[in-house]
Amino acid sequence: MIDSAHLPVLQVVVPLVCAPLIVLVRGSRAGWAIAVAASVFFLGASIAILMEVQRAGVISYAIGSWPAPWGIEYRIDAANAFMLVLLGFVAAVVAPYAWASVRVEVPRENHYLFYALYCLALAGLGGITVTGDAFNLFVFLEISSLASYVLIALDRDRRALLAAYQYLILGTIGATFIVIGVGLLYLMTGTLNLADIATRLGDVRQSRPVLAALAFLTVGISLKAALFPLHMWLPGAYAHAPSAVSALLAATATKVSVYVLLRFYFSVFGTTTVFTAMPMGDVLLALSIVAMIVASIAAFFQSDLKRLLAYSSVAQIGYITLGVSFASATGLTGGIVHLFNHGVTKGALFMLAGTIVFRLGSTRLDRMAGLARSMPITCAGIVVGGLGLIGVPGTAGFVSKWYLVLAAIEAGAWGIAFVVVASSMIAVAYVWRFVEVAYFRAPSDETSRLKEGPAALLVPAGILLAASVYFGLVPSLTLGAASGAAEALLAGPR
Amino acid sequence: MSALGHFSYWVTIFLLVAGLFIVIARGNLVKKLIGLSIFQTSVYLLYIAPGKLIGGTAPIVGTGITVYSNPLPHVLILTAIVVGIATLALGLALVVRIRESYGSVEEDEILRAEEAALRDEAT
Numbered sequence: 117m118i119d120s121a122h123l124p125v126l127q128v129v130v131p132l133v134c135a136p137l138i139v140l141v142r143g144s145r146a147g148w149a150i151a152v153a154a155s156v157f158f159l160g161a162s163i164a165i166l167m168e169v170q171r172a173g174v175i176s177y178a179i180g181s182w183p184a185p186w187g188i189e190y191r192i193d194a195a196n197a198f199m200l201v202l203l204g205f206v207a208a209v210v211a212p213y214a215w216a217s218v219r220v221e222v223p224r225e226n227h228y229l230f231y232a233l234y235c236l237a238l239a240g241l242g243g244i245t246v247t248g249d250a251f252n253l254f255v256f257l258e259i260s261s262l263a264s265y266v267l268i269a270l271d272r273d274r275r276a277l278l279a280a281y282q283y284l285i286l287g288t289i290g291a292t293f294i295v296i297g298v299g300l301l302y303l304m305t306g307t308l309n310l311a312d313i314a315t316r317l318g319d320v321r322q323s324r325p326v327l328a329a330l331a332f333l334t335v336g337i338s339l340k341a342a343l344f345p346l347h348m349w350l351p352g353a354y355a356h357a358p359s360a361v362s363a364l365l366a367a368t369a370t371k372v373s374v375y376v377l378l379r380f381y382f383s384v385f386g387t388t389t390v391f392t393a394m395p396m397g398d399v400l401l402a403l404s405i406v407a408m409i410v411a412s413i414a415a416f417f418q419s420d421l422k423r424l425l426a427y428s429s430v431a432q433i434g435y436i437t438l439g440v441s442f443a444s445a446t447g448l449t450g451g452i453v454h455l456f457n458h459g460v461t462k463g464a465l466f467m468l469a470g471t472i473v474f475r476l477g478s479t480r481l482d483r484m485a486g487l488a489r490s491m492p493i494t495c496a497g498i499v500v501g502g503l504g505l506i507g508v509p510g511t512a513g514f515v516s517k518w519y520l521v522l523a524a525i526e527a528g529a530w531g532i533a534f535v536v537v538a539s540s541m542i543a544v545a546y547v548w549r550f551v552e553v554a555y556f557r558a559p560s561d562e563t564s565r566l567k568e569g570p571a572a573l574l575v576p577a578g579i580l581l582a583a584s585v586y587f588g589l590v591p592s593l594t595l596g597a598a599s600g601a602a603e604a605l606l607a608g609p610r
Numbered sequence: 611m612s613a614l615g616h617f618s619y620w621v622t623i624f625l626l627v628a629g630l631f632i633v634i635a636r637g638n639l640v641k642k643l644i645g646l647s648i649f650q651t652s653v654y655l656l657y658i659a660p661g662k663l664i665g666g667t668a669p670i671v672g673t674g675i676t677v678y679s680n681p682l683p684h685v686l687i688l689t690a691i692v693v694g695i696a697t698l699a700l701g702l703a704l705v706v707r708i709r710e711s712y713g714s715v716e717e718d719e720i721l722r723a724e725e726a727a728l729r730d731e732a733t
Contacts, residue, residue: 251686258693262700269704274711278720281704285633285642288697292650295690296626299657302683480731 131239144227155211159204185309191248195601213576214360236263279352293336300329341373344407354426359470367463382605400441407434412542421479448602450519457512461504464580471569486559502547618659625652637717
């Protein structure tokens with residue numbers, strides 16, 4: 117039996133070791149099995165960690181027994197424990213799904229590489245989430261980013277190469293900005309441990325280099341999180357990546373970046389610096405509103421389902437940062453619970469889009485005429501997921517938007533509450549575009565010949581979709597974890 | 611004095627801006643990567659220069675030595691260099707694959723080929 121005290125590090129080490137193992141084994145079936153095992157282990161460990169955090173408070177793990185701040189510390193509180201569960205849940209569902217999806221979307225000789233990189237991406241994302249060391253965070257960020265560039269480029273479509281290249285350029289600029297920010301903080305404090313930086317900032321908290329670090333970190337992390345207008349890499353990357361990759365990245369990668377932003381804002385710089393000395397709240401608020409409106413409208417005009425979903429993701433990131441910009445308990449709870457709810461919903465939607473790719477070979481909307489007749493379960497699933505994006509009561513999307521509206525009213529900003537509702541109306545319009553094509557157009561020769569997608573794809577997608585409805589009907593579990601996370605963040609430096 | 615004293619910062623900022631400019635202004639995919647590398651290199655300098663103290667030695671305890679340079683930035687940047695090389699290698703590998711499938715490494719030509727492909731698909 118594994119000593120549970122070592123779970124924080126095993127969470128990262130297991131997928132990291134599985135990646136070269138898969139490359140050595142080389143078989144696509146064995147690679148898949150190892151990737152699934154690593155993901156399931158990750159999920160189990162993350163749930164154990166969340167329960168431990170809720171029972172005993174913050175977990176601090178010293179890598180190699182070198183005590184912080186000299187050694188690298190993994191520090192897990194309610195906020196990142198919740199992120200870990202989202203990460204584990206999505207990874208454990210997408211990994212089984214990948215088997216059938218990858219067979220049609222990735223050239224056969226690259227299957228084992230796909231699974232190896234899947235494990236690397238998971239290790240990187242997990243590492244970003246657990247680490248309490250600023251430079252370690254950058255290294256894990258690059259591990260997950262480099263893995264995801266390759267994962268995107270593995271698709272058969274040549275446009276995936278361009279999308280991966282574009283993501284590589286912008287992602288590297290973002291990561292370099294983060295290193296500059298971390299470097300400036302290091303110059304001012306002489307330490308890299310996040311908690312230690314927070315305590316040592318003390319008097320220099322509002323000196324110019326620290327404020328410059330805040331600016332660099334904000335821009336860099338926003339690039340990785342695809343916060344409008346730094347989202348240019350996202351639509352191409354999600355639209356052309358293999359569907360399993362789109363599902364994994366849409367549900368986790370941008371969310372982890374938002375978590376990093378929260379960590380720096382609330383646990384390192386502190387709310388007074390970020391929201392009082394610097395107008396970050398107003399900046400985030402303005403960008404969030406533009407994202408919610410403009411990206412939703414852009415989603416409406418897409419001719420490809422995956423691209424439509426990708427633009428919708430940009431809009432939904434806007435909701436999350438909107439919650440952050442209020443810097444209140446309600447707003448932060450709403451933002452964090454939306455992070456989870458949207459991750460689950462969008463993951464399910466990309467997996468269903470992948471089911472359409474499996475049968476139709478494309479996600480172009482004009483080729484989906486009458487698709488609901490031949491693939492009723494897939495299409496019904498997309499409609500349910502779409503209702504989640506809109507935020508219809510009974511779906512998880514409703515719970516988080518309810519909290520965001522509450523937070524807006526609490527802050528006395530009725531206009532913003534109205535914008536949240538208005539952008540949900542635009543979501544109705546873009547979801548309707550799929551409904552109109554799939555349900556109300558006469559089936560073409562192509563679509564009428566299709567069969568329903570295989571259970572190997574529908575069951576994993578169904579699990580995520582069921583979760584998105586379940587957490588809409590019984591929100592106490594996610595809301596409890598999210599408000600715990602919000603409290604932990606608002607408590608300031610740990 | 612102050613301007614000269616901050617010499618390493620001036621170089622850092624020059625490299626940073628020059629690198630970013632190349633990434634944005636050049637249409638050639640390989641040149642973009644070169645710009646990206648210059649951009650990343652500027653950060654190496656940002657870390658390493660402040661770690662050096664004038665008259666400081668390597669941090670090994672010895673008699674008569676009181677001033678040591680900080681070794682940690684070097685170690686950090688060693689890691690960053692490895693990451694930078696991995697990124698550059700991956701970027702160049704992508705450019706090779708792009709060249710194989712599009713027959714060009716010029717952004718505008720690739721976009722034109724892409725638009726033409728979209729038109730064919732629509733008709």
